[in-house]
Amino acid sequence: MKKIEAIIKPFKLEEVKDALSELGIEGMTVTEVKGFGRQKGHTEIYRGSEYTVDFLPKIKLEVVLADSAVEGAVAAIVKTAKTGKIGDGKVFVLPVENAIRIRTDETGDKAV
Amino acid sequence: MIKKTTSVIRLLAAVASLAMLGAVTSTLHADTNAPAAAPAPAAAPTPLATPNPTNSAFASASITNQVAFLEAAHSNSDPDPSGIAYESDPGHNAWMMVSSAFVLMMTLPGLALFYGGLVRSKNVLSIIAMCFGITCLVSLLWWAFGYSLVFGQSFSTTNPTLAPFLGGTENFFFKGVNSLPNTSYAFWVSQNVYSIFQLTFAIITPALIFGATAERMKFGAIMAFVFAWMFIVYFPLAHMVWGATGFMNGVWNAGAKIPAIDFAGGTVVHMSSGWTALILCLILGKRVGHGGKEPMMPHSLVLTFIGTALLWVGWYGFNAGSAVAADVVAANAFTTTTLATAIGALTWPLVEWIFKGKPSVLGFCSGAVAGLVVITPACGFVNPTGAVIIGVVAGTIPYISSTIVKNIFKYDDALDTFGVHGVGGTCGALITGILVDPAVNGNLQAVSAGSPHNAAMDNGLITAIANHSLVVAQAKAVGITITLAVVGTLIIGYLVKFTIGLRPSVEEEHQGLDIVDHGEEGYTH
Numbered sequence: 001m002k003k004i005e006a007i008i009k010p011f012k013l014e015e016v017k018d019a020l021s022e023l024g025i026e027g028m029t030v031t032e033v034k035g036f037g038r039q040k041g042h043t044e045i046y047r048g049s050e051y052t053v054d055f056l057p058k059i060k061l062e063v064v065l066a067d068s069a070v071e072g073a074v075a076a077i078v079k080t081a082k083t084g085k086i087g088d089g090k091v092f093v094l095p096v097e098n099a100i101r102i103r104t105d106e107t108g109d110k111a112v
Numbered sequence: 113m114i115k116k117t118t119s120v121i122r123l124l125a126a127v128a129s130l131a132m133l134g135a136v137t138s139t140l141h142a143d144t145n146a147p148a149a150a151p152a153p154a155a156a157p158t159p160l161a162t163p164n165p166t167n168s169a170f171a172s173a174s175i176t177n178q179v180a181f182l183e184a185a186h187s188n189s190d191p192d193p194s195g196i197a198y199e200s201d202p203g204h205n206a207w208m209m210v211s212s213a214f215v216l217m218m219t220l221p222g223l224a225l226f227y228g229g230l231v232r233s234k235n236v237l238s239i240i241a242m243c244f245g246i247t248c249l250v251s252l253l254w255w256a257f258g259y260s261l262v263f264g265q266s267f268s269t270t271n272p273t274l275a276p277f278l279g280g281t282e283n284f285f286f287k288g289v290n291s292l293p294n295t296s297y298a299f300w301v302s303q304n305v306y307s308i309f310q311l312t313f314a315i316i317t318p319a320l321i322f323g324a325t326a327e328r329m330k331f332g333a334i335m336a337f338v339f340a341w342m343f344i345v346y347f348p349l350a351h352m353v354w355g356a357t358g359f360m361n362g363v364w365n366a367g368a369k370i371p372a373i374d375f376a377g378g379t380v381v382h383m384s385s386g387w388t389a390l391i392l393c394l395i396l397g398k399r400v401g402h403g404g405k406e407p408m409m410p411h412s413l414v415l416t417f418i419g420t421a422l423l424w425v426g427w428y429g430f431n432a433g434s435a436v437a438a439d440v441v442a443a444n445a446f447t448t449t450t451l452a453t454a455i456g457a458l459t460w461p462l463v464e465w466i467f468k469g470k471p472s473v474l475g476f477c478s479g480a481v482a483g484l485v486v487i488t489p490a491c492g493f494v495n496p497t498g499a500v501i502i503g504v505v506a507g508t509i510p511y512i513s514s515t516i517v518k519n520i521f522k523y524d525d526a527l528d529t530f531g532v533h534g535v536g537g538t539c540g541a542l543i544t545g546i547l548v549d550p551a552v553n554g555n556l557q558a559v560s561a562g563s564p565h566n567a568a569m570d571n572g573l574i575t576a577i578a579n580h581s582l583v584v585a586q587a588k589a590v591g592i593t594i595t596l597a598v599v600g601t602l603i604i605g606y607l608v609k610f611t612i613g614l615r616p617s618v619e620e621e622h623q624g625l626d627i628v629d630h631g632e633e634g635y636t637h
Contacts, residue, residue, distance in 0.1 A: 044409065045464075046474055047514050049409075053407075
């Protein structure tokens with residue numbers, strides 16, 4: 001089992017979700033996050049006060065999959081989330097020790 | 113536990129039924145006196161022999177005098193020549209009651225939302241509590257002493273040296289403040305309505321101050337400061353400018369030493385609060401993290417926008433209502449207020465667009481409020497062209513003071529109370545002396561030969577306008593206002609600082625005043 005954590009541009013979420021659904025992936029968790037990488041922030045001015053806003057809004061998408069499904073899912077995310085401009089985000093793949101479905105007590109691949 | 117709850121409910125029920133009984137009794141009592149207050153069901157209201165029990169003189173007067181009386185109400189003039197006793201007029205009273213409610217709406221919720229949106233979310237309730245607390249505290253002070261100290265006149269006989277600076281004691285606890293007009297201030301408006309109208313001004317003025325001190329002044333310190341400030345700064349200043357025996361009331365006081373004019377409160381409301389705000393924010397010091405160390409962005413410009421819109425609408429009561437009649441002067445003030453506000457709200461974001469690259473919503477809001485502030489002393493004295501000029505001034509000078517000047521001197525006027533109200537009010541007071549147009553306001557015109565002089569002829573106001581020297585009197589009024597606000601604030605500010613203290617601890621300031629002072633949060637997720 002692997003966990004995919006993808007940081008993407010917020011407006012790409014629908015496309016990524018649809019692409020993952022087409023692969024038969026049935027669940028995911030999404031969080032609104034803020035952060036920065038190489039993309040620069042912007043300046044906000046409120047009367048005399050100027051603030052540089054470094055942290056930009058992004059979406060963090062988390063999905064845990066059986067090892068066999070990971071490669072396809074990562075490819076789908078990278079393909080749909082890409083605009084080619086700086087700030088497109090990153091995908092991380094992490095190993096997962098176990099998963100348990102609370103309702104049925106199922107574990108491992110059956111639970112994801 | 114259940115038993116205890118039941119007994120509490122019983123107690124409440126008993127209190128409620130007593131209250132209802134009281135209400136029914138008073139209604140019955142009122143029915144026997146008042147005409148057609150609540151006609152009996154299924155019976156047509158029977159016309160009473162006397163149209164108004166307070167003025168039986170009307171029915172017995174000649175038709176000529178009756179017409180003269182009604183014509184005086186129509187034109188908001190003195191009905192005395194008709195020989196019929198003064199009474200309130202439903203039209204003028206209706207407008208003044210609406211105006212009073214509008215001005216109250218400027219504070220609750222207008223200013224609360226305008227300021228509330230500009231602070232960080234951890235301090236939004238501290239702004240609301242400040243506005244609410246001041247509204248209630250000032251209402252109590254006004255009833256007990258304030259109205260009388262500002263609009264009373266007994267000192268003119270008991271203590272003539274004091275009379276130009278404070279009114280009198282005859283209306284303490286609203287004694288004699290009933291539904292008949294106080295003809296020193298309005299021929300046709302009930303004195304109780306007039307007093308509540310003026311109360312709403314006394315409420316918003318101190319509430320404005322605490323934009324400058326936002327996010328770092330304890331609630332208790334705010335209330336203590338306001339309590340003293342009303343007696344030391346507001347009541348004397350309001351009397352000097354608007355009281356019948358006031359030191360610089362050019363329109364109404366024939367004996368005014370300084371014949372200055374201030375239609376709706378450029379000096380009394382905006383300069384007093386704005387200059388107080390500057391001194392108080394200097395005594396208080398900067399917010400923790402101010403000056404780039406911590407971002408202090410407004411948490412909701414949507415709230416600020418709603419607050420601005422409520423202020424604008426409410427300001428019609430403030431400015432047009434200050435005619436204290438639904439008359440031609442009110443109509444002119446209504447017009448000039450609209451124009452100056454719209455032009456101010458056009459100019460400010462335009463200046464931003466040119467110098468900062470983008471017209472901001474906060475720019476529109478700031479420009480509108482600045483326009484309203486600067487037109488306030490002028491609205492009943494200038495014509496529409498004057499109002500447009502004032503709008504342009506409002507969109508530029510307060511912009512400079514709350515962006516460039518503030519950044520040079522690095523004081524923490526958190527929400528720009530000084531930048532907009534202090535500077536804008538001062539501009540307005542001075543520019544009124546330049547743009548004044550006697551054609552729009554009969555009080556600025558000499559009466560024809562043979563008639564009794566009006567106050568403006570006796571105290572030199574009309575001469576000053578004719579000689580284009582009114583701005584000198586205005587500058588004197590500005591000087592007195594600044595002196596009173598600055599000295600008063602220095603005394604009260606340090607008094608509060610060294611007794612109960614002004615600021616919360618650094619840790620508490622980080623946590624936010626909502627939890628520290630009020631034990632609650634504006635937004636729970």
